[in-house]
Amino acid sequence: MSMLNNTHLTTVKSEIYETRWEQFNVRRPARIVAVRPCLTGVSMRSAEVIDISRGGATLLVASATGLPKHYYLNILGLAYRIGCAEVSRRNERLHVRFINTIEPEVLRRVVRADFMIGNMEAISASRTISM
Secondary structure (H helix, E strand, O other): OOHHHHOHHHHOOOHHHHOOOOOEEEEEEEEEEEEOHHHOOEEEEEEEEEEEOOOEEEEEEOOOOOOOOEEEEEEOOOOOOEEEEEEEEEOOEEEEEEOOOOOHHHHHHHHHHHHHHHHHHHHHHHHHHHO
16 A cells, blocks of 8 residues: 555545546647656647547547657647646547646637538538539
C-alpha cells in the first residue's frame, strides 16, 4: 500500500474528474502543443478532435510517440489553448481531461463550427450530384 493511500488526499474529490459531461461528436482539426523537457522548447503536432465535452475530448494523432502526458490543445478557430491531462492512450487515439472545464459558449462554438463545416460539405456535394 502506498503512502498516498494513507493520507487525506485519498478523500479529496474533484468535480472535473467525477462529472459526466455530455459528449459531442465532431471532426475538428487541432494542434497539440507540448513543452519539451527542461523548458527547452515547444513541440507541435497535428491532431483531430473526434469528440468533445466541457471536461475533455478524444483526439486522433498520426503518432503519439514521445508525446508527454500533459499538453495544450489548440482547436482550429479558437484563439487560445486548452490545458489537457491525458487519461488514456490507445495507439493514435488519446483521451484527455481538460485542466479547467471549458465554458458552454466555447463548446457551442466548437460544435457549431463542426456542424457548419459539415453542412457546407453536404451542400457542395448535393450541388455536384444535381449538376
